[in-house]
Amino acid sequence: MYPNWLMKRAQLTGERVGLSWASEEWTFAELDVIARDLAGRLVRLGVQRDSRVALLSKSHPDFVFMMHACLHLGCEMVMLNERLTEQELIYQVQDCEADTVLTDDANAERLNTVNKLLFSTIKEAVPAEVEIQREWPVDRVVSIMYTSGTTGFPKGVKQTAENHFSSAIASSLNIGLGARDSWLCMVPLFHISGFSILMRSLIYGAEVRLYPKFDAANASDELIQGNVTHMSVVGVTLARILDELDNRQMAVSPNFRVMLAGGGPVAVSHIERAAAHGINVLQTYGMTETASQTTTLSPEDAADRPGSAGKPLFLYDVKIGAEDEILIKGPHVTAGYIGRFADVQPTEDGYLKTGDIGRIDAEGFLYVLDRRSDLIVSGGENIYPAEIENVLTGHPAVLEAGVCGIRDGKWGEVPAAFVVADTISAEELDAYCRERLASYKVPKRYSFVRELPRNASNKLLRRELKTWN
């Protein structure tokens, strides 16, 4: 059993700021009051305790308040990605069988479903009397996030209270914990990158310094002014911050302690540029199934080991299995999936089968050689080629399709499609995909080819495709 984290923070460090947004801020005690009030309104509107609710919202304090209200009610929260198309959203809402969908007003039109509650409707309801959940079982499902894999169908990943707690603790045992930590959050709250910041905030008693989205100028302001101590980035956003700092020629505040960089290796030159600005970049290897980080690499180690993802954190074990697959064990590993993949067991002998390919050197440093299912990491979003291929082959004119990532100056990587098709144009395919895929997943290039590269057992060779570009 855990105590209700927000309730406990309100009792222990109620006067500390838990959330800030531009010039507004809320203490943990205030967040608790707001969440209790909203919990009462949700109950008034028919939301059941311990039920499963889906949430669709842009990053905003209201989104945070709604999540805290859901946590107080013991609800399982399905975190919907606001960049998805309606078709993609409907798949997830149906698969998870959410009793209710809570959505901010801006996203209200994006999803037509009967069981929808708008944030404005919730805020206008009269609060019902409600007992908040004072204790959380360790295996309580706190959040569910969809991620695709080799099948191309998004799977809803369960993240328990223990997953989030042990993730926060393992991270603190690596990077330390200050009494006045503040985490700059410019990554989506519906992703594990942003959601884990919210969880750490509750567990550590730290501030979430929230922004609607990534912005290099705002980030640089925060780093220079010394309001924040931590930030999560991916390679491309780090590069944009470094460019901004180069232009300004101003020093980052010594208050700023850790820049956590996910989504694949960061170039050594960037690490060095960051160091010159006084920024300590910790590269990390994490995923939805592990409630954020599994390994991290310190800047001191980065210079000698370009491409390494570091060592597993204190509570975790990583080993290399058959066919060089990376296997992960620890209390942060998901208990499994929901919906149509509920019967799929993600672990074997206690180890999560990541599908990623890697090696571990003699000193214990992990190198991720190839991401699972030829994963494309584009500006922090994970894109699974199989999902795009599924959509493309759904078009009557398309016989076969193969997708791979290609380099992109702004996003790091973007998807490119190779299609074996009857008479159809790239424009037609693009329009077709735009209806069915979030825009970041829509291929940036279509190449019409006579056949796709396949191995003896006819398996598509996406790595081969990359050389065709």
Place this chain on the structure above:
Amino acid sequence: MYPNWLMKRAQLTGERVGLSWASEEWTFAELDVIARDLAGRLVRLGVQRDSRVALLSKSHPDFVFMMHACLHLGCEMVMLNERLTEQELIYQVQDCEADTVLTDDANAERLNTVNKLLFSTIKEAVPAEVEIQREWPVDRVVSIMYTSGTTGFPKGVKQTAENHFSSAIASSLNIGLGARDSWLCMVPLFHISGFSILMRSLIYGAEVRLYPKFDAANASDELIQGNVTHMSVVGVTLARILDELDNRQMAVSPNFRVMLAGGGPVAVSHIERAAAHGINVLQTYGMTETASQTTTLSPEDAADRPGSAGKPLFLYDVKIGAEDEILIKGPHVTAGYIGRFADVQPTEDGYLKTGDIGRIDAEGFLYVLDRRSDLIVSGGENIYPAEIENVLTGHPAVLEAGVCGIRDGKWGEVPAAFVVADTISAEELDAYCRERLASYKVPKRYSFVRELPRNASNKLLRRELKTWN
């Protein structure tokens, strides 16, 4: 499952200092090598993996090395208090049924038992090949410490890996965690006060700055030089450090962050004097059954709430039960006892029945009004009146005995005995007790009385006795 903590620290932060002693120091990697070597020697001498061993030693690096070796072998460690008499030690060694007793050479003569291994013997053995225990089950019993209660018979308290881990984590969520923390240890390693420092060191990757015993001059040197960041004290040792600092009129280094004060409330005047020296005193309420702290009080809160023990840490819950008994819940609470008390269940509905009396105010601050079984806290040692009374009434001339604590300038409290007896002198009783009780438990005063204060059901009223002094 946890990873083997020392092994993991050697992998992750192998170059950090894990232990220091005067001018010597050992990194975690070095501690791991020493412990593996000693584990091999212990196996050569017949110590079985996963067996129960008792340890008797003064505070010294060799004692730390032996504990690490035992941990590598999966052994349960019974921590013997070197201040006990042979009779007291034999009771514990027999009750715990330890397969082996490991003792430093200085204490070798204090305990005659066949299954004894001297540290010098162990160091001279030829190491056997041995596989260390790479993973620790969360319910693995790491340590066993004897503590008395109302019965007067010491009970062996089990402390699991989860007890120690959650205690370390809950503490870090309160006081933070730095990359270069160093904990000054002048409290006994066989007590939870010292043992918990060793555990935190492994979990945090922090240094244990070890001394053979408390010494106000050495402590002041360390605080002024800024080598250490944390220290554990009790009221009387804090007072002696403050006197020393007053004499020297030198400032404590800003590196020093937290002085953790156990063993009962600290006078507000001491908190203020400490603050004037730049020392942040956190008062804490803890016990063997909770693997150290349950509640702590910050210095800011101390001024307004004299006598409070603070609020329960993040993972814990405290409530007041029947007859105002303090009840404690959390992952740090003991799984129970061994030996003759193996069947005693320490918890009820998940709450540890402490036997202590207390109240909680509207803001959630705990006040400990009366310690269990009229506990006497003397210079950091817990003394149970019933245990001394049992010894006294064992003398043929003694009809009845009652013991209570009386104020003492040096130790805070010391035991005083009230005896209903036939012709016997205080000197004779003193000699009798010295044979059977550790010297700190021997009454400092004997009063011969006609009868003892008892209530209607004939229960001894020790609180009444206090007023007789």
